[in-house]
Amino acid sequence: MSVRVRFAPSPTGGLHLGGVRTVLYNYLFAKHHGGEFVLRIEDTDQTRFVPGAEDYIFNCLKWCGLQPDESPVHGGPYGPYRQSERKEMYRQYAEKLVAEGYAYYAFDTKEELEQMREENKTEENPSPQYDHRVRLKMRNSLALTEPEVKALLAANTAHVVRIKMPQNDVVSFTDMIRGEVNFQTGLVDDKVLLKADGMPTYHLAVVVDDYLMKITHAFRGEEWLPSAPVHLLLWKYLGWESSMPQWAHLPLILGPSGKLSKRDGAKYGFPVFAMNWTDPKTNELTEGFFERGFLPEAFVNLLAVLGWNDGTEKELYSMDELIANFDINRVHSAGAKFDYEKAKWFNQEWIKQLSAEQLRVQVEGYFLSAGIAVDDIAKLDKVIELVKDRCTLLPDFVQQAGFFFKAPETLELDAVKPKWSDDKKQFFVEYVDVLKSVGNWEVAAIENAFKELAAAKAIKPGELQLPMRIMLVGGKFGPAVFQIAEIIGKEETIKRVEYALSLL
RNA sequence: GCCGCGUUGGUCAAGGGGUUAAGACGCCUCCCUUUCACGGAGGAAUCACGGGUUCGAAUCCCGUACGUGGUACCA
Numbered sequence: 001m002s003v004r005v006r007f008a009p010s011p012t013g014g015l016h017l018g019g020v021r022t023v024l025y026n027y028l029f030a031k032h033h034g035g036e037f038v039l040r041i042e043d044t045d046q047t048r049f050v051p052g053a054e055d056y057i058f059n060c061l062k063w064c065g066l067q068p069d070e071s072p073v074h075g076g077p078y079g080p081y082r083q084s085e086r087k088e089m090y091r092q093y094a095e096k097l098v099a100e101g102y103a104y105y106a107f108d109t110k111e112e113l114e115q116m117r118e119e120n121k122t123e124e125n126p127s128p129q130y131d132h133r134v135r136l137k138m139r140n141s142l143a144l145t146e147p148e149v150k151a152l153l154a155a156n157t158a159h160v161v162r163i164k165m166p167q168n169d170v171v172s173f174t175d176m177i178r179g180e181v182n183f184q185t186g187l188v189d190d191k192v193l194l195k196a197d198g199m200p201t202y203h204l205a206v207v208v209d210d211y212l213m214k215i216t217h218a219f220r221g222e223e224w225l226p227s228a229p230v231h232l233l234l235w236k237y238l239g240w241e242s243s244m245p246q247w248a249h250l251p252l253i254l255g256p257s258g259k260l261s262k263r264d265g266a267k268y269g270f271p272v273f274a275m276n277w278t279d280p281k282t283n284e285l286t287e288g289f290f291e292r293g294f295l296p297e298a299f300v301n302l303l304a305v306l307g308w309n310d311g312t313e314k315e316l317y318s319m320d321e322l323i324a325n326f327d328i329n330r331v332h333s334a335g336a337k338f339d340y341e342k343a344k345w346f347n348q349e350w351i352k353q354l355s356a357e358q359l360r361v362q363v364e365g366y367f368l369s370a371g372i373a374v375d376d377i378a379k380l381d382k383v384i385e386l387v388k389d390r391c392t393l394l395p396d397f398v399q400q401a402g403f404f405f406k407a408p409e410t411l412e413l414d415a416v417k418p419k420w421s422d423d424k425k426q427f428f429v430e431y432v433d434v435l436k437s438v439g440n441w442e443v444a445a446i447e448n449a450f451k452e453l454a455a456a457k458a459i460k461p462g463e464l465q466l467p468m469r470i471m472l473v474g475g476k477f478g479p480a481v482f483q484i485a486e487i488i489g490k491e492e493t494i495k496r497v498e499y500a501l502s503l504l
Numbered sequence: 505g506c507c508g509c510g511u512u513g514g515u516c517a518a519g520g521g522g523u524u525a526a527g528a529c530g531c532c533u534c535c536c537u538u539u540c541a542c543g544g545a546g547g548a549a550u551c552a553c554g555g556g557u558u559c560g561a562a563u564c565c566c567g568u569a570c571g572u573g574g575u576a577c578c579a
Contacts, residue, residue: 042579128575183508344529
């Protein structure tokens, strides 16, 4: 049977690191086994609908190169892929469970539930559950008589369907990452399966949809582990046990102080979402890796090895290499703290690894938004190749290479002035004349002329190189000066030197 | 509180009874480079704690501590 996995986000906001990594592991596992990766939208909570969130998720996946084989926009044989559009499919299963005694109707109002929690609340038990200890005291089809229940139902009384968790049972399963995990059913509450509005909760929906969509392996975040016994029981009660997927609960990605939250981004200065997300209600912007100047190759790479390794020392992987090497059994069971410094290192490595041609479009984009026009693609490629070793994030190219296309607006003259002298000024005045007569404009000629003149004036060339650099570049950075002079051309070199001289 | 999961340098981590306990990021020193990087050579830094089991424990078992998640008609 072909491998089928799914990622099931709820479209309520930005897609953060952990979410992308969950998609990634799903995707890698599916592709490694030649299977399908399904994207299902879990939008059963109508109160949390956020416009734009679904499109946003697709954009992020596209940027990351993690395209689903089946989804609301890609289609597929098991649709619809939006749970809100599958609403009618769930009720029958909930009813079946009630009919067979595995679930029951509950008519408790919000107020009644609150009251129950309030009354049972003690210091020892700050969050009382709706479970076997209280269910017979509540207003549900277990506690009420049959005529009472029928009457309530006939009167269209708002009600939910809850699972009836066994009082004394142990549910266990083998997690692909953690091994055997056990739960005592009596400690788990009677989760709502079908809400009063007819929508299923996550618990019913995952089981029904995973079954209907023929999912073979279910990977999700560790936060789902505590409700796993509910899902296991549902598979069993619905009679689908033999087609239950294999589970893997992925470790959490932590921030500098505990669970990674979008607040950490603002607080510690690093992005936590894949792409920029602006909350339509609060207008609050949470920064994304894309906008920060990360390459998708690097983003995927760093996420892949945050919690997984193939047992070798390899750390840099292309998507194809990840697909070839990924093994869910080698995923760590412990949560991993996200390290932005290392994330930047991955990006730097990928910038070094990609060719100028592969970086060109993105670099040009940053140039354009910085007001730098690029007229010559061959020149751009040459420049990218020359400076990419000193760029960590894509916007760094503006600083590191912008001066090849546009004269620096400000010169860091403070780096020159302390050691400036009339002799040095005279040197540059004469050097400009020499440059004007250089016929063969290339590094060797420019550099030799420089050194010869310096020797003639008995000034160490090294002391003149920094001023020269500031004149051409504006600051103390960039590739070899004469290399820069060659690329920006004779006319421009002379122009920049003369301009700088006018300021000194 | 209860339940689940976890715990190897600051961070990511390999190793799963006998190792000088890999490697990477970051940090420090030096070399290269008369800029900044890249690159190269070194360095500091680790098995949470306590009991077992064993000739021998980072590795297996139990307990404790700590972290983290769950305990919603949210996912």
